[in-house]
Amino acid sequence: MGCSVCALTTPALLSLCLKHSFTKCFQSAYEIDRGFAEVQSYLTYVLLGISIVSLILTLVFLLPAKALRSTRSAKINICFTTALLLASLMFLIQDAFISADDTGVIKLKSTGCAVYAMIQHYLWLVVFAWMVVEGFLMYLSLVQVFGSHISKCMLKFNLAAWGIPLPIPFIGYFVFTKRHTVGSFTFTEHGYLADTMCFIRPESTSFYTLFLAPIVLVILVNLFYYLTLSFCLIK
Template sequence: SGGWNSDGCVVQTTTENETTCSCNHLTSFAILLILTFITYIGCGVSAIFLAFTLLTYLLFKLRKDIPSKILIHLCFALLLLNLVFLVDAWLALYTDAVGLCISTAWFLHYFLLASFTWMGLEGVHMYMALVKVFNSHIAHYMLKVPMVVVIIVIAVDINNYGLVSYGKYTDGTTDEL
């Protein structure tokens, strides 16, 4: 049924801000910690190989044709997405900086949309190169769609990025400041 199991747990220390417990069993928090650890390792390894791919394409001047340009943009968007995601946990320590939280959310949203857009353009270009028999060209199909989406989200409501309330506690209070 889930929840915290206090059997086998002993309080080690208690202060005004923190309580440390020692338990002889694992809970879902341990699984979340392991998954977080694996996520950061995966993002770090991904960022290293994305940087390696970018350096290879840029140093050997493999950026002349459209497929190479799309791949470079995709790798760059994924690299920046990974880097913002990796520093996000560190930036979350600064809880007083609401602007920092909003800008981090904006960058995460933008680079995620940019990655999806470049992946979509990669698929369109593969379709045009491999499946389409007739030699046709669609002009200006490498547009900056992610920026348009983020601007629309901000225009609808400026508070879409930033701190949110996740609900009420059992005693009727909320997590709002």
């Protein structure tokens, strides 16, 4: 979307439209080189494709091995791999349904686009949650060796990893999507959905609080586990 001025008769709506237009002009002060964007896109497809194949192979080798599959660490790895595989597939195939020029099967900022974005958001949060679970398991296994047994651990881990992230995409969409009415005109301000894809709007409050913050939290928690483990090994 470029810089534009809305020719509307309602002064308040005209003022608001001008504000959004000039804001978008300011945010788009530089243009990414087309060749660089194409190379980046190809690299994304190639590397993500390799990752998906590797994840599938991981499941192919783990699932038939009954003895290995029965261990707690293997079960957690299977859950983590499954979540990462689903999230990667959703990201990879979105170009088949969604187009930046809004000619795809799923229209930008539509209900279908919102659902697709929320599913992607949820799956990546689940991936982050399983990362914390893996770090916690490593802490239990190597630091707190005695008393590390947790009854029905996989049930509790699954409820935490799949359940805790569930309300976050709904909160993000309904809190940051606002409808405005000025006179006889009604329009929607999308603070959650991006303009050219069905995902969280980059560089927005929703992106920082509901996507980037969980990543930072996961890094800090696992860093704590790592430092605790290192301290115990040195001691």
